[in-house]
Amino acid sequence: MVDLYQFVDLCQFSDRYLKQCAYTLASVVFREPTMFIDYITLMLINLAAGLFLLAAYVYQGLDDPIQKRWVPGFGVVGAIALVTGLHMTFTWAVPGSYNIAFGETSVMFGILFTATAWALAVGWELITLAIYGFFAGLATLVIGIRLINLGLTQMPLVSGAGFILTGLGGIFAVPTLHWKSQRSLRIVGAIILVLAALIFAVIGLRAYWSHLEGFSTWKPLPMRLVPPSSPGSP
Numbered sequence: 001m002v003d004l005y006q007f008v009d010l011c012q013f014s015d016r017y018l019k020q021c022a023y024t025l026a027s028v029v030f031r032e033p034t035m036f037i038d039y040i041t042l043m044l045i046n047l048a049a050g051l052f053l054l055a056a057y058v059y060q061g062l063d064d065p066i067q068k069r070w071v072p073g074f075g076v077v078g079a080i081a082l083v084t085g086l087h088m089t090f091t092w093a094v095p096g097s098y099n100i101a102f103g104e105t106s107v108m109f110g111i112l113f114t115a116t117a118w119a120l121a122v123g124w125e126l127i128t129l130a131i132y133g134f135f136a137g138l139a140t141l142v143i144g145i146r147l148i149n150l151g152l153t154q155m156p157l158v159s160g161a162g163f164i165l166t167g168l169g170g171i172f173a174v175p176t177l178h179w180k181s182q183r184s185l186r187i188v189g190a191i192i193l194v195l196a197a198l199i200f201a202v203i204g205l206r207a208y209w210s211h212l213e214g215f216s217t218w219k220p221l222p223m224r225l226v227p228p229s230s231p232g233s234p
Helices: 004-011 017-028 039-057 069-092 098-122 127-150 156-171 174-176 182-212 221-225
Strands: none
Touching: 039 098, 039 156, 039 182, 069 098, 069 182, 098 127, 127 174, 127 182, 156 174, 156 182, 174 182
16 A cells, blocks of 8 residues: 555655645645644643632632732633633544543633633622632532543542642632631632642643653654655755
């Protein structure tokens, strides 16, 4: 059977750039496997930053007379989470059910933070967002338990614990907001969020460390498809 390299070589292209284009086209025809785009590292560190920010807001921001000072942080975290989550949800950019665990939860996390930033900017109440956070947290809690149950990710117990703690933060958003005068309740909530943030920060930093090595030899598709013996190839 003729592979894509033999196919292009048979065409005897004289120009190497035209030949690269031909390899790219042939890869589509012959369904040459390509590498997926993995940006879970970005999502993890963004999630950790967002959880730390939320913990700080729960601890002292609820009483802050200048609520608008929190808008930039919530807006940045929400934008990154929403964009990456939507892309992963619509394209399934990574293998299997990780797109559900990370993509769909990132969408909920992102839309909550974006909406919170907008609400704080214009002076709206946060109770309806807290109600949405309850259901988002419930889903995240279930996903965390299921990750442990199925043994998914390289560290199922740690990853699952991160999801579970984040889910608990969402579930208790309504009572924390309703009884915000109860300092002890807010301290407990902040501690839970900080623990979740630490877990995702560690996972994210470990992922950056391994991904920089694992993806160090990756090349864009046209460069990767030109055989090493081709003139002008790297």
